[in-house]
Amino acid sequence: MSHVTLAPSPHAPRPLAGEPTAAEELDELLDLDRHKLSVIPKKEPTPGERWMKYFGLPGGLLIFALLVSVPTPTGLTGAGQAVLALFSMCLVWWVTEPIATHVTSLILIAGLVLMNAWEQDKVLAVLGLDVIWLNITAFILSSILVKTNLARRLALTMFVAFGGSAVQTFGAFLGVQLVLAAFIPATAARAVMTLPLMMVAAAIYGSTAGQPTNFGRNLFLLNLLGINIFSSAFMTGSAANLNAVTFMESMGGEKIYYTTWLLGGLPVALITMLAAWWLGPGWLFPLAEKDRTPHIQGGIDALRRQRDRMGPMSFAEKKAAVLFGFVLILWTTDQFHLSLFGFEIEAVIAALLGAIITFLPGVGLLQWNEADIPWHLMIFSAGAYAGGMALDQSGAARWAIEGVLGFFHITRETPFWALYAGAMALMIYSHLFFTSKTMRTMIIIPFVILTAKTLGYKASSLALPAAFTIDWVVGLPISAKPNVILYTTGQYSVVDNLKFGVLVCTVGYLVLLLAGATWFRFLGIIP
Amino acid sequence: MVVVLALVLTGPAARGEIPALHEVIELAPDGSARVAYHLQVAVPPAAGAPTGLRLPLPFAQTGPFLLEGATGWTASRTEDGGVAFLDLAPAATQTPATTPTDAAAPAPATAPTDAAAQAPATNPIDAGAGSITVRFDAPHLFKTREEIAAGGKEKPLPFGDISLAHTFVNTSGHAIASFSLVIALPEGFIFQALDEYSPKPGKSDPGFPYRFARLGERHSLELLPPPLRIGDRASVKARIREASRPWLLLVALAALALAWLLRFRPGGP
Numbered sequence: 020m021s022h023v024t025l026a027p028s029p030h031a032p033r034p035l036a037g038e039p040t041a042a043e044e045l046d047e048l049l050d051l052d053r054h055k056l057s058v059i060p061k062k063e064p065t066p067g068e069r070w071m072k073y074f075g076l077p078g079g080l081l082i083f084a085l086l087v088s089v090p091t092p093t094g095l096t097g098a099g100q101a102v103l104a105l106f107s108m109c110l111v112w113w114v115t116e117p118i119a120t121h122v123t124s125l126i127l128i129a130g131l132v133l134m135n136a137w138e139q140d141k142v143l144a145v146l147g148l149d150v151i152w153l154n155i156t157a158f159i160l161s162s163i164l165v166k167t168n169l170a171r172r173l174a175l176t177m178f179v180a181f182g183g184s185a186v187q188t189f190g191a192f193l194g195v196q197l198v199l200a201a202f203i204p205a206t207a208a209r210a211v212m213t214l215p216l217m218m219v220a221a222a223i224y225g226s227t228a229g230q231p232t233n234f235g236r237n238l239f240l241l242n243l244l245g246i247n248i249f250s251s252a253f254m255t256g257s258a259a260n261l262n263a264v265t266f267m268e269s270m271g272g273e274k275i276y277y278t279t280w281l282l283g284g285l286p287v288a289l290i291t292m293l294a295a296w297w298l299g300p301g302w303l304f305p306l307a308e309k310d311r312t313p314h315i316q317g318g319i320d321a322l323r324r325q326r327d328r329m330g331p332m333s334f335a336e337k338k339a340a341v342l343f344g345f346v347l348i349l350w351t352t353d354q355f356h357l358s359l360f361g362f363e364i365e366a367v368i369a370a371l372l373g374a375i376i377t378f379l380p381g382v383g384l385l386q387w388n389e390a391d392i393p394w395h396l397m398i399f400s401a402g403a404y405a406g407g408m409a410l411d412q413s414g415a416a417r418w419a420i421e422g423v424l425g426f427f428h429i430t431r432e433t434p435f436w437a438l439y440a441g442a443m444a445l446m447i448y449s450h451l452f453f454t455s456k457t458m459r460t461m462i463i464i465p466f467v468i469l470t471a472k473t474l475g476y477k478a479s480s481l482a483l484p485a486a487f488t489i490d491w492v493v494g495l496p497i498s499a500k501p502n503v504i505l506y507t508t509g510q511y512s513v514v515d516n517l518k519f520g521v522l523v524c525t526v527g528y529l530v531l532l533l534a535g536a537t538w539f540r541f542l543g544i545i546p
Numbered sequence: 547m548v549v550v551l552a553l554v555l556t557g558p559a560a561r562g563e564i565p566a567l568h569e570v571i572e573l574a575p576d577g578s579a580r581v582a583y584h585l586q587v588a589v590p591p592a593a594g595a596p597t598g599l600r601l602p603l604p605f606a607q608t609g610p611f612l613l614e615g616a617t618g619w620t621a622s623r624t625e626d627g628g629v630a631f632l633d634l635a636p637a638a639t640q641t642p643a644t645t646p647t648d649a650a651a652p653a654p655a656t657a658p659t660d661a662a663a664q665a666p667a668t669n670p671i672d673a674g675a676g677s678i679t680v681r682f683d684a685p686h687l688f689k690t691r692e693e694i695a696a697g698g699k700e701k702p703l704p705f706g707d708i709s710l711a712h713t714f715v716n717t718s719g720h721a722i723a724s725f726s727l728v729i730a731l732p733e734g735f736i737f738q739a740l741d742e743y744s745p746k747p748g749k750s751d752p753g754f755p756y757r758f759a760r761l762g763e764r765h766s767l768e769l770l771p772p773p774l775r776i777g778d779r780a781s782v783k784a785r786i787r788e789a790s791r792p793w794l795l796l797v798a799l800a801a802l803a804l805a806w807l808l809r810f811r812p813g814g815p
Contacts (some may be wrong), residue, residue: 022561069812077803084799091765094758097787098736117806135705135738159551413739414758 023511033411058392060117068116070076075115078196081196083108087134099415101136102330106406110462113403121395124402136411137278141219145405150261151397156370157255158392160235160346160378163384164203165391167339168329173198175216175326185234185311186300189218189241193292196245200256204345206490209246210501214508217242221320221510224310228509232302239303243493244295246501251488252288252346254280255350255366258400262407270411271478277350277366283544284487287534290526298526302450338353338384346373353524354426365515400457416465423466431474436473436535439481439545442467443531447524460489471484480545484531490526494520537540547664564599566724569714571687572761579687581605583632583680598635599718600624614679615768621680632680643662662782687712690785694716707738713781716774727769727780730761737765742783745771756782 037063054134062071086104091097105127112123128145131137145151164170173195181191193248199209217238221538225233250256254264254277264275300306332340349356349369356363377383377390410416423429446463450456464482471481492499496506496516506516539545573579583601603623611621611632623705624631688710694702705707712729716722731737755771771780792796 066812073807073810073812076806080799080803088695088796091736093760093765096740096758097736097789135707408595415755418758 034341046443053362057391059395059465071115072117075111076117079111079117080107082111090181094421095415095418097138098409098412098417099413101134102406102409102413103415103419105130105134105136107412109402109406110262119395121399121402124399124405127402127406131405131409136308137405138413141412142405142409144407146397146401148265148401148404149365150258150265150402151262153255153367153370154204154258154397154400155392156367156374158389159374159385160343161203161371162389163339163342163377166389167335167384168332169336169339169343170199170203170327172329172332172336175322178322179326185237185306186296188224189237189296189300192217192220192238192242193249193296196242197249197252197289197292199345199470200246200249201253204250204255204257204261206246206250206257207500210242210504211240211274216322216503217505219509221508223321224312226310226510231510232309233286233300233306236387236515236519237299237306239293239505239510240516241299243505243516244519244523245292245541246410247490247493247499248288248295248523251487251517252285253277254283254284257359257456257490258396259460259489260486262400262404262457262460263482263489265404266407266460266464266468267479267482267486269408270465270480271472273479275483277353279542279544280483280487282542283534284485286538287487287527287530290530291523294526294530295523297521299519302411303522304515319460335384338382342373346370362515380526387517403461405458407465411465415471417453417469419466429470429474435480435545437475438470439484439535440532442470442481442485443488443528443535447491447528447531448494450498450524451452451494455493456489459492460486466488467489477546479495483544484535484539488527488531491524493523548708562720564718564722567601567718567722568724568726568728569729571684571712571727571733572730572764573687573735575690575735577686577688577690577693579605579684581682584636584701585678585680587678589674598633598640599720601632601634602713602715602717603630603632604713605687608685609683612681613676614681615677621677623706634678634680639738672793686786691722698804703785705738705792707785708787709783710786711781711783713779716776717780719776721776722774725771725774725780727782728761728766729782730764730766730782731786733763735765735789736789738785738787740767740784742781744779 083104086107087101091100095103109123109127109130112118112126113120118126128142131142132139132258181187181194195213195216196209199213203209221235221238224234224238225230226232226238250260254260254275258279264280267273267275317318346369349364349372350366352359353363353366353369377385378387410419446459448465449459449463464486467485468478468482492502493516496502496513498520502516506513535545560578563585564585566584568584570582570584571579591619607623607630611623613619613621618633620633622633624633688708689697689700691706691708692699710725710729713720714725714727716725737758740756745755747754756769757769759766759768767782767784769780771778772781
């Protein structure tokens, strides 16, 4: 659990005189300014993590030394060999974390230049890619939600309106996660924003870390699923989604529109989460009768009071809503820009326009220092990107995929559906062996694109459905940052997480297969 | 470009098609090379086709042209507008414009005669003549690092890289249905990077028009473009270098790993 101490938000509602202490605690819980993404939390590693770090650094160096010193294999260039060696070393370091992930990225960036693997100007230009800009602007926009308390109001309103019973409460949280996923690309941010509400809800229903009930298991795991899987419904749902889009554009030569992603990804995510909403409380972790209703009298009312104390929407909240609406409208109408304006406003420029307005004196809502931009994540992304692009440019990725195709005897005669089923399974279940969505995307999506191109299929026919599952990192507490955050509540075990996560992944896999045969064909994603 | 256009416009009419032309360049460590053009020339005859065909010769050439395969043809070096060409023609219809311009350049080479093959005074492309291979030596396809250093005019590339570039322009006057270019490096050399190549694959092309392979023990690059029309070009620009193991780096990494294991053992000091 992160321990970040920050000054309370100046916009947080003040407790009224004579209010019960619980309200003050609720206030403190709901102070979203306490969780800054730009501040790296200090985390004490477990004994297992210590050993991973200990062996991770020499392990990475050993792999690098082996790959760089063997004779250059047939079909590979010297640059490709160097990229493979560097990337493999950094992959080991990203997973085992002997040094911080963003520092590993810096090492990769420098290594690419010093090992003659990729030209310096191209390596350094990666930090200027539109995906990095989109990340920066999205974090600026999400800072508005936190500062103006619009995120808190949204969450409280939905919870109070739909949280009358246990199952309704789960549904309300899923609704909140769905809405937040459309606006906030950082899954960790959504986790920290809604965590206080989850903890309050768990307390209201009598589930504690010391004595967790199936209500707590369902609540936290459904939120974990919602945070991650709803990210796959929106192109901007996570930075890794944008990475995949960039790959499809740069390697596949195909433009992926926001609406194309939305129409393909949203139904799959919704159906999968509806199934999870039923499977959890109804089958995997059935609710006892006593857990179906609040254990604390007036628990929901406490949240209602909290919402009421916020009063009517402030002018700042209204401005934030209008600003977000403006950006969202631009994002969702991208396919019509050309006919409407005579030019196209790409997602990154739409977000940039929103960010510009945010900082305008008199009109805006933020000072620069209030924008919570996690630069270490930008550096990490840039390094991972540089590695992925160098793998492609040097031909190393193609060399590797040809090796894989040869190993599995995948040829042009292999039926598309066998490839589709294999690619989806690889993408979904591989998350159990990765701790970073970005890395998984960097490694698998280019291979999927190259496989499709090599075998004569449209790159997006395999890569876009595979990209819809990038955010399905729900199997283990270490699979993603929100998982770690929620696991620290002690409301569920690793086995609980694994059971629910793998079950929902399998349901999602079946939904994807069905969508591939029907909906994706209708949309033209699959020929 | 102007020269190429002029040649295309004034050269032999593109009535026939060369079924296949494969260019193989085998490099030596001193920058010289053995070059071979393998042609298949069997195509349907075309009425009134002029004689001979012309291939680009973008490098100096030493020694004779050696012809194999179909008989009764000659190969000679020609210069036109300052550009060198390899002219191929049946012996009886040697292109009048052929003028060996280089003292080192040999007289037109004639393949071993065959009474039947010497007779026709027609375009070899249209003669249904089969396969021809022309071999010759080229003294300078790339400059070694020593040559660059001695010359003092160019800066050597960093990391010990050597620049290598080659372009084939279809000046033959005929479309080439299947073209390939193979560049085999000297033993002990590798391709560091392929910086440029053409033609680029289209968006709908599933693959890339090149691949790295081996020719015996040598690393090689094969460029496999789509059919070349008259005036089309196929080119590569790459960096090559002598393969070597980074011993110093490996020792440094081993020392770093050892130091880490000694210093940062969990539970240790």
